Amino acid sequence: MKRTHHCAQLTKANLGATVSLAGWVDSVRDHGGIIFVDLRDREGVTQVKFDSNLRAEAAQLKDESVIGIVGKVENRPDAMVNRNLPTGEIEIDATELTVHNLAETPPFPLTDVGGDKVNEDLRLTYRYLDLRRPKMRKNLAVRHRATKSVRDYFDSQGFYEVETPALFKSTPEGAREYLVPSRIHAGQFYALSQSPQQFKQILMVAGVEKYFQIARCFRDEDLRADRQMEFTQIDVEVSFIDREGIYALFEGMLKKVWKDVLNHDLPTPFPRLAYKDAMNRYGVDKPDTRFAMELVDFSDLFKTSNFKVFASTVAAHGSVKAFNAKGLADVTQGEITALEEVAKSLGAKGLAFIKVENGEWKSPIVKFFTDAEKAELTKRLNIENGDLIFFAAAPWERACAILGRARLDCAQLLVKRGKLALRADQWNFLWVVDFPLMSYDEEKGSYAATHHPFTAPVVEDTGLLDTDPKAVRGQHYDVVLNGMELGGGSIRIHQPAVQEKVFKDVLKIPADVVESRFGYMLNAFKYGAPPHGGIAFGLDRMCALLCGTTSIRDVIAFPKTQKAQDLMAQSPTPVTAKQLKELHIQTVIPPQ
RNA sequence: GGGGUGGUAGCUCAGUUGGUUAGAGCGUCUGCCUGUCACGCAGAAGGUCGCGAGUUCGAGUCUCGUCCAUCCCGCCA
Numbered sequence: 001m002k003r004t005h006h007c008a009q010l011t012k013a014n015l016g017a018t019v020s021l022a023g024w025v026d027s028v029r030d031h032g033g034i035i036f037v038d039l040r041d042r043e044g045v046t047q048v049k050f051d052s053n054l055r056a057e058a059a060q061l062k063d064e065s066v067i068g069i070v071g072k073v074e075n076r077p078d079a080m081v082n083r084n085l086p087t088g089e090i091e092i093d094a095t096e097l098t099v100h101n102l103a104e105t106p107p108f109p110l111t112d113v114g115g116d117k118v119n120e121d122l123r124l125t126y127r128y129l130d131l132r133r134p135k136m137r138k139n140l141a142v143r144h145r146a147t148k149s150v151r152d153y154f155d156s157q158g159f160y161e162v163e164t165p166a167l168f169k170s171t172p173e174g175a176r177e178y179l180v181p182s183r184i185h186a187g188q189f190y191a192l193s194q195s196p197q198q199f200k201q202i203l204m205v206a207g208v209e210k211y212f213q214i215a216r217c218f219r220d221e222d223l224r225a226d227r228q229m230e231f232t233q234i235d236v237e238v239s240f241i242d243r244e245g246i247y248a249l250f251e252g253m254l255k256k257v258w259k260d261v262l263n264h265d266l267p268t269p270f271p272r273l274a275y276k277d278a279m280n281r282y283g284v285d286k287p288d289t290r291f292a293m294e295l296v297d298f299s300d301l302f303k304t305s306n307f308k309v310f311a312s313t314v315a316a317h318g319s320v321k322a323f324n325a326k327g328l329a330d331v332t333q334g335e336i337t338a339l340e341e342v343a344k345s346l347g348a349k350g351l352a353f354i355k356v357e358n359g360e361w362k363s364p365i366v367k368f369f370t371d372a373e374k375a376e377l378t379k380r381l382n383i384e385n386g387d388l389i390f391f392a393a394a395p396w397e398r399a400c401a402i403l404g405r406a407r408l409d410c411a412q413l414l415v416k417r418g419k420l421a422l423r424a425d426q427w428n429f430l431w432v433v434d435f436p437l438m439s440y441d442e443e444k445g446s447y448a449a450t451h452h453p454f455t456a457p458v459v460e461d462t463g464l465l466d467t468d469p470k471a472v473r474g475q476h477y478d479v480v481l482n483g484m485e486l487g488g489g490s491i492r493i494h495q496p497a498v499q500e501k502v503f504k505d506v507l508k509i510p511a512d513v514v515e516s517r518f519g520y521m522l523n524a525f526k527y528g529a530p531p532h533g534g535i536a537f538g539l540d541r542m543c544a545l546l547c548g549t550t551s552i553r554d555v556i557a558f559p560k561t562q563k564a565q566d567l568m569a570q571s572p573t574p575v576t577a578k579q580l581k582e583l584h585i586q587t588v589i590p591p592q
Numbered sequence: 593g594g595g596g597u598g599g600u601a602g603c604u605c606a607g608u609u610g611g612u613u614a615g616a617g618c619g620u621c622u623g624c625c626u627g628u629c630a631c632g633c634a635g636a637a638g639g640u641c642g643c644g645a646g647u648u649c650g651a652g653u654c655u656c657g658u659c660c661a662u663c664c665c666g667c668c669a
Contacts, residue, residue: 033626051626063619080627088629105620108603111630114618117604121661174669194669221668345595345665452669551662562662 003068008044012089014073019092021046022068024132025061025103035059036091039069042137047082047091049074054097064103064110064132070096120553124567127558139555142261143543147214149260150234150539153253159210159236164199166192166216171517173509174452175219178229186584192218195536198521200237201454201492204532205524209239214539223562225551226484226541234487234542237534243475243491246533247272247431250479250487254429261546266427270479274434279397283321283404285435288483289428291411291420295323295403296380298391307368309349313393320393321403324381325410327419328388329355335413339406343392348402352391359385408483422482424548429481434458437474438506446508451476453502455490456533462498469506479537486542489535496525 004020023041034051035058048069050058061067071092082088106129108118115123115133123130130136151161170177170191177191193199195217203211215235223229238249251268258266271289278287281294302310302320310320325331336353343351354363361374369377381389388410392402414420437457438447447469449455457465458473465472475491493499499522503514514522540552553559560566580587 027629027631029628029631031626031628031631032624034628035626036628036631038629045629047629049627055626077627080629082629085629105602109619113630114603119599119603119661122603124661171669176667197669219668222666224668225663227668341595342665449669561660563660567661 006043007039007041007046008086010046010073010087010090010092012075015075015090017073018070018095019073020068020070021048021092022100023066025063025065025067027063028058028061030059037061037067039067039092044086046087047085048094049091050094050097052093052095054094057097057099058094060102061099062103062105064106064129065099066101066103068096068098068100069094121561121567124559124561127568131557136554139543139547139549140557142547143539143555145261146257146543146546147539149257150212150214150253153256154210154212154236157210157249157252159212160208161213162203162208162211163213164193164196164203164215166218168193168199169517171198175221178218178220181583181585183583194219195233196235197452197454197536198518200235200534201532202521202524204237204239204494205527205529207530209530211235211237211534223560223564225553226538226544228540228552228556228559229564231552231556232539234537234539235534236489236536237532239530239532241491241531241533243433243477243533246477246489246491246535250535250537251429254479257542257546258427264425264427266429270429270431272431272433275432275436276434278432279400279404283400283402283407284483285432286478286480286483286485287404287430287432288408288411288422289430290422290426290482293323293325293407293410295321295400295407297321298377298380301373301376302393305368305373306370307365309352310391310393318394319396319399320391321399322377322381322389322391323403323407324383325388325390325407325414326384327386328410328414328417329357329386330417331355331388331413339390339409342405342409343402346402346405347398348392348394351402351406352393354383354389356383356385356387356389365391424482424545427481429479432478432480433476434473435476435478436470437461437472437476438469440470447506449502449507450474451488451490453507454492454499456493456498465501465506475533477535479535481545484541484545486545487535487537489533491531491533494525494529494531496522496529499525 002020003022007021007023010019021039023039026038026040026045029036034049035055037048037050037058038045039048048071069092071094073090074093076089076091107126108122109115110129110132112133112135115130116135131140167180167190170179170189175194177194180190180192182188182190196213196215200211213235215233216230217233218230220229238245247269251270255266255268258264273287275285278285280297283295298320299314303314305311313320340351352365354361354366377383383389390403390406392399394402411420411422415422435450437450437455439450440447451474455474455476458475461472476488477490478488479486493502503509503518504511540555543555544550544552547555549555558566558568565571
């Protein structure tokens, strides 16, 4: 039973040794008089030869059976060496065979090529088989190494890893929560923690100074390729630190992770981009900077234009913006229509465009432009033959968002045509900073915190809290990589008076609600709260990127489907009447 | 809650205008084979065309509903 080696270990150096290996049957090649079995364990594959009295027994083996063998390490004949295998120079001449578990035929191929194409519901139903595939095994290994690298880094920087409760109290202003009924307190509920935000700030008051946690978080929102109902954050909080300190700390962590996992040297510091510039240039607060096609503002140019749609937008304090989808003049009508649909869903009236083909501007709107306007467009957008220009005229933020989305979609169209390469191993990290502290929620008719209500205002903007809350910038920062938000955080408010002001005067949360939800925190801050700040960073998303996959399900051992079900264990399920009674719960199932 | 894509053999897929007995590759099973490593050769089995209605002389194919997976919008302080 005891293994002397693993299956990627034996080489010519072990010739003649009697060894014991165990693992799964990767394949059986039966030649009648001689049988070859590829034996696989976590580390690799070794060829085992059966040509003795064990032949008949070996012939009964099926793929994925678990066996143990004892045998002698032998040289392979020169012509039979397998250069594709680290153990390809040797094989084991088996003298003993133990069948631990004879496997049934797997429901899908456990190879990388075949397995990747299998429907995901089947992979998830038999996740234990899916995880045997080399690619998935590698993903688990990468996640382990990345997580260990993070722990080692924060340990070396003097951090304590502290666990905080998963069972917290309900804080309904954030994401929808998973509620947990209390047996002991009838009619009352815990909520599974959306993030350890409040606890980590309290830990700062407690004098921990440097905290981190690989923290499980729960949010009852709809799932996506990059969103699961439970996910893992690298959660960090530090006392006596400013924004620059956080940037340096976290760049150090990412540098180490990329070195440890990919042996890649990330250049630091990362570029920084103000929120306003990100919107103006890329139309999103998480720009993909692997390609240009930047947005250009033409509000000044079209203020007095004959084209009334543009001129009236500017007159109404809106913006006219455009970008050059370089080399996309061969766009099809169907693609244009699809882009228009997306633009309309973002609130655009339409999506004006100019196709530049054979030196001619083909466009329904170009007849409204003067020569001077055309010259200015050509200059600022660097218009050349073969280009495609898109315009948006709308309130500033909306115009940015429309073109920001169109820019990304055009990039995909260019990738499809082979005109643009978006390499997954090009690591364009950046910090997006200077977010507005509050944004106006049109539905609610009030201001809401852009990040969360504990974010400190930029010091020189503090005076604007009373006069112009919308103009106040927060000390908030996001880490962005190739168009994906990987994490974010802020320097926090550490003075109870300021925190109370934000709650009551700016966010207009009633005093009794503030007291019941955050009273303990405001109270804590009265007893010596250090200035502090932190960050929360998506471990699953980071691992997906490190593995070169777009779905975090590929780096989570047992993920849920988009309908939030576990297809293997089959959850969720109904529970017994007894359980419900004990929890003082009645269920009301809506009629179908 | 909304939109897109997909669901046909164990797996991945094809299936023409609605028309005879629904096909292929891989896998599986049986037999043969002492140097294979995607072994080979010969043969065989294997189908509720996701499910339910409807249109039709006739439905894998058309219509409606529904379920599942996936991608996206909303949502994710």
